[in-house]
Amino acid sequence: MFTPIELANGIYSVGCRDWDIRDFHGYEIREGTSYNAFLVTGEQNILIDTVKSHFKDELLANISRIMDPKKIDAVISNHTEMDHSGSLPGIMHKIGEDKPLYCSKMGAQNLKNHFNRDYNFKVVGSGDTVILGNRTFSFLETRMLHWPDSMFTYLPDEKILFSSDAFGQHYAGDQFFDDDIGDEIMPHARKYYANILLHFSPRVQALLSDVAKMNLDIRMICPDHGVIWRKDPSRILTAYDRWSRQEPVNKALVIFDSMWESTTKMARAVTSGIESEHVGVRLMNTRKCHRSDIMTEILDAGAVAVGSPTLNNGIFPVIADVLTYIKGLRPQNKIAAAFGSYGWSGEAVKIINKEFEEMKWEMADPGVKVLYVPDEDDLNRCFELGATLAKKLKEKLNG
Numbered sequence: 001m002f003t004p005i006e007l008a009n010g011i012y013s014v015g016c017r018d019w020d021i022r023d024f025h026g027y028e029i030r031e032g033t034s035y036n037a038f039l040v041t042g043e044q045n046i047l048i049d050t051v052k053s054h055f056k057d058e059l060l061a062n063i064s065r066i067m068d069p070k071k072i073d074a075v076i077s078n079h080t081e082m083d084h085s086g087s088l089p090g091i092m093h094k095i096g097e098d099k100p101l102y103c104s105k106m107g108a109q110n111l112k113n114h115f116n117r118d119y120n121f122k123v124v125g126s127g128d129t130v131i132l133g134n135r136t137f138s139f140l141e142t143r144m145l146h147w148p149d150s151m152f153t154y155l156p157d158e159k160i161l162f163s164s165d166a167f168g169q170h171y172a173g174d175q176f177f178d179d180d181i182g183d184e185i186m187p188h189a190r191k192y193y194a195n196i197l198l199h200f201s202p203r204v205q206a207l208l209s210d211v212a213k214m215n216l217d218i219r220m221i222c223p224d225h226g227v228i229w230r231k232d233p234s235r236i237l238t239a240y241d242r243w244s245r246q247e248p249v250n251k252a253l254v255i256f257d258s259m260w261e262s263t264t265k266m267a268r269a270v271t272s273g274i275e276s277e278h279v280g281v282r283l284m285n286t287r288k289c290h291r292s293d294i295m296t297e298i299l300d301a302g303a304v305a306v307g308s309p310t311l312n313n314g315i316f317p318v319i320a321d322v323l324t325y326i327k328g329l330r331p332q333n334k335i336a337a338a339f340g341s342y343g344w345s346g347e348a349v350k351i352i353n354k355e356f357e358e359m360k361w362e363m364a365d366p367g368v369k370v371l372y373v374p375d376e377d378d379l380n381r382c383f384e385l386g387a388t389l390a391k392k393l394k395e396k397l398n399g
């Protein structure tokens with residue numbers, strides 16, 4: 001339970017922390033997460049977003065510490081995903097199902113599709129402003145950031161942006177604000193961007209430019225997960241600008257798996273080759289590193305080598321898992337190379353190269369295949385593969 005926290009005069013964070021969650025639709029979380037919901041009190045009392053369904057009673061308990069939940073006059077739903085809407089039916093039941101429910105046009109459709117109920121939807125779109133009691137609420141649709149229904153709610157008088165899933169982090173520590181936690185929050189925000197928003201990077205760029213054009217004065221950003229950005233909201237805006245540009249840095253990843261260690265030996269040789277060119281490198285064994293951590297490192301890596309043994313005329317299943325996940329998030333501007341050991345048919349390198357092509361990654365080399373256990377010459381070829389990858393990255397970075 002959050003003790004409700006007053007963020008500004010009469011505006012409270014009333015959501016919940018989920019300490020136990022470790023897997024968030026395939027994204028590994030190490031420290032839980034929070035489902036943030038916000039109560040704006042005044043002449044009218046407005047709830048912005050809710051929480052996962054099984055935290056409904058905690059949300060109600062938090063609201064009850066401030067006021068009787070039945071006194072909520074309207075709800076704003078910035079996002080339909082169940083971690084923010086799961087408690088909505090329970091909340092609407094409690095406060096009265098005829099109370100206004102503000103959401104985007106797609107939000108109304110998606111809420112119907114989730115809960116099969118026709119609430120008193122008040123559809124709002126970008127630029128709309130609604131005055132509820134003594135407070136003004138403005139809306140900005142953020143379609144596909146990261147669902148079709150997503151929108152932001154902005155309080156112009158208080159200069160607070162309620163940003164739904166954007167600018168969030170899966171973090172449920174003992175801190176509530178960016179200035180309490182300091183730099184430690186940035187890796188969480190980076191992992192969140194890489195795993196939830198990366199494939200919408202062009203839209204993030206467009207959104208940031210819209211926000212700049214609107215000249216919004218943002219004093220505080222309240223995302224639906226993690227800490228509130230109150231000291232320096234521009235910090236997360238700047239980071240989103242950088243991440244969404246997908247500009248590569250002088251860094252490579254070697255991602256691999258192996259049954260009998262031949263591909264492991266190759267991976268180590270590729271890594272040494274990359275290092276020999278003074279490019280920073282991380283060796284990531286897919287059996288030890290979670291796909292969401294690999295994805296986080298891919299965010300800014302300029303070069304990626306992928307290695308897999310051939311198994312049953314295909315690639316190793318864990319490598320297929322990681323490549324499927326990476327492909328869905330559409331990282332761009334990568335130079336790539338494949339390698340792997342095989343016994344007879346040896347399809348793995350060809351299959352990985354096809355994945356690179358589909359992701360529009362530039363191939364540094366056709367790749368290296370080794371029959372069974374690599375000998376010294378084979379390992380030298382792997383070393384050269386790594387060196388070639390690193391050289392091509394440096395050429396690209398140096399223009």
Ligand SMILES: Cc1cc2nc3c(=O)[nH]c(=O)nc-3n(C[C@H](O)[C@H](O)[C@H](O)COP(=O)(O)O)c2cc1C
Pocket residue numbers: 257258259260261262263264308309310311312313314341342343344345346347371372373
């Ligand atoms: C269950 C199994 C299935 C395999 N299927 C193939 C195959 O279809 N084609 C092939 O070329 N090699 C196949 N191999 C051979 C491996 O690719 C070969 O042993 C390789 O050296 C393993 O590399 P690793 O040591 O990195 O695991 C198979 C090996 C195993 C254990």
